[in-house]
Amino acid sequence: MADDTSLCSEENQKITTEYYPSVVERYFTSGYQVNLPKCWKKGTDEPSEANFNDVRILRHSNKICIVTIAPSHPLIKQAETYKVTGISLKVTEKLDRSQNQVHGKRKRGAHWLNPSSPLCIISCEDGSRHTVYCGIRGSLIEINPRLLNDPSLLQKSYETNGYIAIVMPKLIEGNQIMDSLLNEEEYQSYLRSCSKQTINFGIAADIPS
Secondary structure, three states: OOOHHHHHHHHHHHHHHOOOOOHHHHHEEEEEEEOOOOOEOOOOOOOOEEOOOOEEEEEEOOOOEEEEEOOOOHHHHOOOOOOEEEEEOEOOOOOEHHHOOOEOOOOEOOOEEOOOOEEEEEEEOOOOEEEEEOOOOEEEEEEOOHHHHOOOHHHHOOOOOOOOEEEEOOOOOHHHHHHHOEOHHHHHHHHHHHOOOEEOOOOOEEOOO
């Protein structure tokens, strides 16, 4: 008969090896849009240059989508080089995302977004600026207000408190949109192919002269 010590050891080993899915894995469907703003679509020839201006789309069971920057984005992969210092919602001379005002169940007043629509511009300590694009079609529900007070969340908690925006696709398009994105396996395959290509951050980062 095994003693209590060996039984406890076996039980502890079972607990430590058992896998528990994260909140994101339990409640969200995930997809990636890469090489923005041009967008590389799966099933087409791979781009000759990769800028890694990539976003991750998390679709909740209630159909809303959360836009985050992807792990491959320079702001995450090269966080020591690109230390975030600020965020601007004035994405063009005439367009300011802070003016987005959503009313009622039909989301009246929401800015309509396409995959190449800019959401915000991130400023870094080295003087570089990175435009983050939406990656999908839909109505802008909000830009994460926490980022305005604490831009560092974008790097510290980019998949949770540091998300970029909440977007609501048309209900009839939701499934089609997610199917068009890269799944985890396709995303990893894309990154492996990019490691053999020329990397160009010129589109992702606008360096002021």
